[in-house]
Amino acid sequence: MVDAIARSRGAKTVVDVGSGQGYLAQALSFEYQLAVIAIDASSHHASVTNTRAERIKKHYAAKCVEKQQFKVPRTVTCHVLSSDTLAAVVLDACQDNHGEHVTESNNCNQSSPQIGQPNHSIPQLVLAGLHACGDLSVNMLRVFVSCEQVQALVSVGCCYNLLSEDCHEDTDTSPGFPISNAAKSSKLVLGKSIRDLACQSAERWRSLTKEMALQNFDIHAFRAAFQMGCIVC
Incomplete structure (x- = not known):
């Protein structure tokens, strides 16, 4: 292509x-x-x-x-x-x-x-x-x-969770969201939770049993904690 x-x-x-x-x-x-x-x-x-x-x-x-x-x-x-x-x-x-x-x-x-x-x-x-x-x-x-x-x-x-957002990031560069005039004028805000959810596959979670879903939550929690630790360091 x-x-x-x-x-x-x-x-x-x-x-x-x-x-x-x-x-x-x-x-x-x-x-x-x-x-x-x-x-x-x-x-x-x-x-x-x-x-x-x-x-x-x-x-x-x-x-x-x-x-x-x-x-x-x-x-x-x-x-x-x-x-x-x-x-x-x-x-x-x-x-x-x-x-x-x-x-x-x-x-x-x-x-x-x-x-x-x-x-x-x-x-x-x-x-x-x-x-x-x-x-x-x-x-x-x-x-x-x-x-x-x-x-x-x-x-x-x-990796939409890594998208920078105007109201959440303290940066010298232009944020990744929003970029359109329409989104800016509407004061649209995503927030970290929505950006994190955008990385998840609904089909994959739907196919999991309750036990497997809870285990997946634990894995994501540890990974998030590790990533935050790396950012702080």
Whole structure:
């Protein structure tokens, strides 16, 4: 689907946001020969992506009779905390066009207002995020709206409990909710309980017995306590 969307929009570059260990990035690179920039907050994930890409490259090279230049995902390690950060990372990665993958460490404190302006050195691209946790989906939406180089957006939101909210978060960046004028004007508030419930599958809970449901509640309670402890530390 990502390949079909990219080609329909004339884009040959895909930015995989929240790429994890690079499964989507590698499929798009090796199977569909798209230029892929894989952005993730974990340097370990970048290392795994690069190592696996080398193995896949050797596998494809062994199958080819003629020597062929394979596209390999480029990895960028960055904790995307705002749409400005994401825009800046995308801009830098697209302008620094290496043939082979390069693991890059960005300070991620930069902003890039010029990304919304015409820049012919930056290729047309697609933003993709198949596991865009919390505010990551929102930041992708903002970059899609503000950046003319981004021709399409493929985003699967998740981890809604991590979505920041205007009335509950003390942050210097724009909150993840609300973002529409309609929601802002209506003073719509979700709250943590509703955001936590959005992560739960009604079908899964419905299929559980009472005993199993209580056990699940215990597991969620311990996990929540552990997460709060990590945040405090």
